[in-house]
Amino acid sequence: MRPSFYSGWKHVFKLDPDRDIGDEALEAVCASGTDAILVGGSSGVTFDNTVELMSRIRRYEVPCAFELSDPACGVPGFDGYFIPSVLNTKRAEWLIGHHAAAIREFGHLLPWDSIVGEAYLVLNPDATVAKLTEADADISPAEAVAFAQVADRLWNVPVLYVEYSGTFGDMELLGTIRNTLHQAHLFYGGGIDGPDKAAQAALRADTVVVGNIIYENLAAALATVNAVNQAVKEQKDVLRKG
Ligand code: 1GP
Numbered sequence: 142m143r144p145s146f147y148s149g150w151k152h153v154f155k156l157d158p159d160r161d162i163g164d165e166a167l168e169a170v171c172a173s174g175t176d177a178i179l180v181g182g183s184s185g186v187t188f189d190n191t192v193e194l195m196s197r198i199r200r201y202e203v204p205c206a207f208e209l210s211d212p213a214c215g216v217p218g219f220d221g222y223f224i225p226s227v228l229n230t231k232r233a234e235w236l237i238g239h240h241a242a243a244i245r246e247f248g249h250l251l252p253w254d255s256i257v258g259e260a261y262l263v264l265n266p267d268a269t270v271a272k273l274t275e276a277d278a279d280i281s282p283a284e285a286v287a288f289a290q291v292a293d294r295l296w297n298v299p300v301l302y303v304e305y306s307g308t309f310g311d312m313e314l315l316g317t318i319r320n321t322l323h324q325a326h327l328f329y330g331g332g333i334d335g336p337d338k339a340a341q342a343a344l345r346a347d348t349v350v351v352g353n354i355i356y357e358n359l360a361a362a363l364a365t366v367n368a369v370n371q372a373v374k375e376q377k378d379v380l381r382k383g
Contacts, residue, residue: 143299144255146221147206148326150176151343152369154362155330155352158194159185166359171201174366179350180219181208183269183306191216208259212243215250222252223259223300227274228288230263235274259300260292264314265331268306282314289318293325305331306352309338315345335361336368343372 152175156162159182162170171178178198180191191207191214198205199218206221227235244251262285263276271278280288292298301322303315309332319327329342330350335358342349349369355362 144221144257146204146255147177147223147257147300147348150348151373152339152349152351152366153177153179154355155179155181155350156194156198156355157182157185157352158187158190160356162356164197166355167197168201169359169363170355171198171203173363174370175203176348177204177206177220179206179208179223181210181223183273186211186214188214188216195219210239212247215247217252219255221255221257223257225259225261225302227261227263227270227276228292229277229280230274231277232275235276257299259302259328260296260298260325261302261304262288262292262318263304263306264310265305265308267308268304268331270304270306282311282317285314286318286321289325290321293322298325300328301325302328302330302350303346305329308332309334310342312341312345315342319345319347333365334358336364339365339368340372343369344376 154170154175156178158180180194195216195218204220207219208223208225209215210225230236263271263278265271266278289301292301303318315329327347328350329346330352333339333342333351334354339349351362351365
C-alpha cells in the first residue's frame with residue numbers, strides 16, 4: 142500500500158532549513174491551521190540545519206514532512222518523506238540517477254512506509270531548482286500536459302508537483318493538467334503572495350504550497366490558509382448544488 146499521509150492536505154507551508162525564521166513567526170506558521178509543514182529547499186540544505194528546523198517545528202502538533210533530495214540530509218523523525226524527481230530536466234541524474242545511487246547505498250535504511258515519490262514539473266526557468274537541474278522550463282502547455290501524463294499514466298507517480306517557485310504560474314495550464322490527471326495528487330507551488338492567488342490555486346490543485354511569502358510578509362502568508370479552505374469549501378458547495 143502506498144503511504145497517504147499527504148492525501149488530505151489542502152494547504153501547506155514550505156520552510157527552508159537554509160533560511161532564518163524567528164520563534165514567533167514559526168509559532169504563527171505552525172499554529173495557523175495549515176495542514177502540514179513541508180521542509181525543503183533547493184540549496185544550502187544540510188543535515189544540521191534540517192535537524193534544527195525539524196526539532197523546532199516538533200514543538201507543535203502540525204504534521205511535518207521533508208523533501209529529501211540529498212541522502213546526506215536523511216534526517217529521521219519526520220511524519221513523511223517526499224523524494225523529488227524532475228520530469229523536465231535535461232540531466233538524467235535529477236530524474237533517476239541520484240535516486241538509484243542513493244538507494245543502492247542507503248536503500249536498506251529507508252523508512253519505505255513513509256516515503257513517497259514526487260514528480261516535479263518545473264515551469265519557471267528562473268527558479269533555483271530550474272537552474273540546478275537544468276530543467277527545460279520554457280515548454281508549451283501541450284508539452285507540459287504531456288509530461289504530466291507520462292508521470293500520471295505511465296509511471297503512476299503518487300504526487301505531481303507543478304513548480305513555479307518564485308513566480309505565480311499559469312492557472313489555466315494548472316487546471317488543464319488537473320483535468321488530465323488520472324490518479325496523481327497535484328501539488329502547486331510558486332508566487333503565492335496572499336489570499337487571492339492562494340484561492341485561485343486551490344481551485345485547481347489538490348494541495349497549495351506557500352513558501353517565500355512566509356519570510357517576506359507573514360500576515361499575507363497566514364491569510365492564505367483561510368483563503369484556501371474557503372475556496373475549497375465554496376467549490377464543494379457549488380458541486381453539491383450543481
Ligand atoms: C517552492 O513551490 C514552493 O518550492 C513555493 O514557491 O516560494 O514561490 O511560494 P514560492
